Amino acid sequence: NAGVMQNPRHLVRRRGQEARLRCSPMKGHSHVYWYRQLPEEGLKFMVYLQKENIIDESGMPKERFSAEFPKEGPSILRIQQVVRGDSAAYFCASSPARVETQYFGPGTRLLVL
Amino acid sequence: KQEVTQIPAALSVPEGENLVLNCSFTDSAIYNLQWFRQDPGKGLTSLLLIQSSQREQTSGRLNASLDKSSGRSTLYIAASQPGDSATYLCAVTYSGGSNYKLTFGKGTLLTVNP
Numbered sequence: 001n002a003g004v005m006q007n008p009r010h011l012v013r014r015r016g017q018e019a020r021l022r023c024s025p026m027k028g029h030s031h032v033y034w035y036r037q038l039p040e041e042g043l044k045f046m047v048y049l050q051k052e053n054i055i056d057e058s059g060m061p062k063e064r065f066s067a068e069f070p071k072e073g074p075s076i077l078r079i080q081q082v083v084r085g086d087s088a089a090y091f092c093a094s095s096p097a098r099v100e101t102q103y104f105g106p107g108t109r110l111l112v113l
Numbered sequence: 114k115q116e117v118t119q120i121p122a123a124l125s126v127p128e129g130e131n132l133v134l135n136c137s138f139t140d141s142a143i144y145n146l147q148w149f150r151q152d153p154g155k156g157l158t159s160l161l162l163i164q165s166s167q168r169e170q171t172s173g174r175l176n177a178s179l180d181k182s183s184g185r186s187t188l189y190i191a192a193s194q195p196g197d198s199a200t201y202l203c204a205v206t207y208s209g210g211s212n213y214k215l216t217f218g219k220g221t222l223l224t225v226n227p
Contacts, residue, residue, distance in 0.1 A: 031213075033214075033215075035217075042117070042217040043215070044217070045214045048213055048214070056211065098212075099206075101159065102213075103159075107155075109154070
């Protein structure tokens with residue numbers, strides 16, 4: 001059973017471009033969580049999704065950020081018009097149910113030039 | 114505000130030493146507390162999870178304790194090894210409607226010197 005997969009592992013974007021981060025949860029997991037780790041900061045919750053539904057997006061910046069978890073395919077975290085402050089490691093986690101243990105992926109390191 | 118604090122921020126010890134990492138949280142209404150290990154450029158590996166009703170959990174050389182009343186948890190590592198070098202993160206899930214949301218501390222960077 002493969003773990004949580006994230007791609008790309010590293011992503012470089014210039015200011016103003018779009019970044020798309022993908023997360024494939026563990027097999028049998030229908031709950032996905034995104035966290036962001038800014039330099040010198042702890043991981044911060046961004047959004048919680050269940051298949052086709054956003055359950056809690058209270059940690060997402062109000063503008064430029066969006067997330068989805070379609071019926072088929074990976075969860076996508078999309079950042080439009082990236083700025084240097086978006087440079088961070090973005091981690092995805094999945095669980096089989098709402099309050100079960102979350103399993104983390106290796107993260108995507110986003111660098112905005 | 115629900116915050117998680119870890120001290121020290123960094124710790125360097127010689128191989129073989131026993132050590133303690135500390136985690137404190139501001140709200141005692143926790144659902145569970147988890148200790149993770151993070152290696153450079155890698156994801157998070159769960160080490161131990163303590164439910165709010167438990168006082169401690171053990172796995173091999175690791176022992177984690179939980180004291181809700183004082184808002185503290187400790188991670189004890191016995192007979193440390195160079196392979197234990199990593200950043201250790203403490204994360205709390207609070208009771209209530211958001212009991213899926215992990216609140217992390219900034220971590221303790223541990224270096225075990227051979």
